[in-house]
Amino acid sequence: MTLKTPLENWIQRIISKENDPVPLTRSSLEAYQLQKLRETLFYTRENSPFYRHLLRDAGTDSVRRIEDMARLPFTTSEDLKKYSLRFLCVSQSSIERCVTLQSSGTTGPAKRVFFTREDLEHTLDFFHHGMSTLVNPGDRVMILLPGGGRPDSVSDLLSRALARMDVQSLAPGPDPQNTPDAVIGQGITCLVGAPVHVLALARCGHGENCLKNRIKSVLLTADNIPSAIVDAVESAFNCKVYRHYGMTEMGWGGGVECDARDGYHLREADLFLEIIDPETGRPLPDGESGEVVVTTLTRVGMPLIRYRTGDISRFHTSPCSCGTVLKRLDRITGRMTDDDCLVSGMSLTLPVLDEALFPLPGVMDFRAGLASCRNGDSLTVTLGLSGDADPDAVAAAAREKLAAIHAIRTSRIQLVIELPQPGSSGLLTPGNRKRTLEDNRPKSTRRYSD
Template structure:
């Protein structure tokens, strides 16, 4: 089926009165904007005036590649001296922490005109996913004026859709309810949070009326995209943006083959992270951006710290706009992206933390799984089970209890957190085994079977209490049934195989794994994996690129 040309093409052509008939026409236009920007910044900013002294205006984009790069530390050091307008013209300031040794924060300044550029991009870009009269839910912060959710909602209103601000997901049941009650057809949010929502709905048979979701703020691994699309039954679009780009930067079209850059506002390059040589299309390196139209604090050849490449050739949609493919934060030779691709292939995994120590080649992983309740075996002599983020109970002393059955307690042979239907437990206890989803048909749990031996969504026969119960009512290391219990050794073997298959074994020779669970409450509120790589940044990169 033919793919329609990216909506960004039409927007740029109309806004800039520019024909995107060829990439040369666009490149010539960008060179003109860069030359104007150099004059503007050198005239109005004390910091740029000093930095650009001695540099003649470039006659080509190749000449512009010889201009010095800047990074987050430069932003932090320059402060107000980088501004090209008076402080009175600034409408929003965003403070971000840098990774520099001094820890001085960097501040990004925006005028009202700068923010309008982003609103316009969101307005036209979202027409790729939704149209007038539909309802769109925003699972991003939106209450602060000028934040990403606020700018997105402004753009959606111009499009004629009904925007519904929600905020970050912290209660999956409430998120699903909000989508259903507001008849949401399109939603915007964070990959790992939508992954958790998808697993939550899939396990409970909840159908959401979503036809499209836009994912942003984090790297989108292929397994994550596929699992979200499968669980929610909708089309998944990817977007890349960062504070330094004004929050919006690049958006997928219907071809889903790279994100089209808003090249009227941003000029993108890919450089070698160590030599800083500009790389050819298709080669992976560090994304460098130049903001072509910013008033308050324009950025010239800014190192983003993102691992990326520009895809060669034209998109199947016919757009002349360059396409960006991102691989997460730069990290150790792109290891973060490879970790995502490998680990998110594990069923029910919805997030992870990682720490890599290059000196000893040790990788420490904290895996977070989605399930109602489960236990993970501790690697210790007594082989006791440990509690992993159970919602209402603990796996302690081989019990999984915290609530009472009506007229009786769940004794130490049971793994139930709830009531038998109609309050009837034989002999005051849920004897021997438990039934699925906390309730027994007709309130009878005798002999480990529901009446006729059948539980909704699973059988109790032979101790098989699906979804929430451990076989034989125990939560000890000897029994495991239907994801109620996840064996530590199984995780070790599976994770190591996935990492090895992805070629990551070249980076380390020791993997340490711990596990935790996510269920009703999502504990990754920011939605981003915590990944730390110890050691000196440049030396690690140099070793990775020469490996």
């Protein structure tokens, strides 16, 4: 029997009146969300210079139903880059943490996201209850995320949340060569990390041989999560692998899979999510794929209203087998513009490359970029390999897999496979960066898929 997500009881306790607890229903949750949406609109109009201006044409009572949110304007990534301080609803002295986000390959202004102590507490609370799907009191977790020693980093917040469950944690950061010995020496039972870093642990040196059956659960987070990596890690460690969805703008935590591992259950007491048509901005019904849009419901320092995440997903239409009333967000299938490029009029995305290359034994990571050449376009793929891999054999297999991709097979794109430098670790992605398909072609000769 599939255990119900612990997020349901947590959310039920949040929205129930102190002396009048009621079972959580979809209607009671949506009534709570509507109240919080209205409070957030009033709060931001009163305190945020940015939203006072953005919402100037919206009536003071413009949202009477959840569906009325569709009338409000969007907040974009560019807004955060240009006007980050104008989003603030509190004085800068009340800000506990500021996160600067610089998109890879860009030189313009970075996004800055601000959190108060109360905002960070909401994230701690979500991490605490979300992780109870994977671990129990007495378990030991290794956190393979950057910033382990920095106060209020994701690693630090997660470590503090686990301590509330009587779960000890270790946060050495991603280091596939030395981690297996630390896992054994510290009695680690659960791993949390970015997909390529956990895969590197499974495929480096003695990682698979000595860690199989020692790890009982893994949480993958912080980047696109290919099914090929989930399968490889489950096979290597003989464990259950769960996915987490979130981003800094959401307060890091967005949603986590339950024991059914078939979509993300969301922190619906803190976040309101919509799926929109990325071209028209029109809300889409459950079951249709579009861009994820988020509105924060409990943020104090820097609330966000209808923030366009760029992530592509959909809401499931059928109930989860765990029996919860919470909605289920499907796995993220791509990102707007960042990794969706057109090659000879056909879409080529990073997730497509992921599913082609990560099943290959010995592949720990890869970097991919499009460029213009004399005879058209070229795709250069740099492979990060484990130490025991046969570079020539893996390169040949990678070329064969890539050549079978529809957008590559039916175009005249030139494939270039590059092998790692001798002695390299096999990891090509810095711990604090998301992987992307880089388009280095002149802007006049390329266009992104809409």
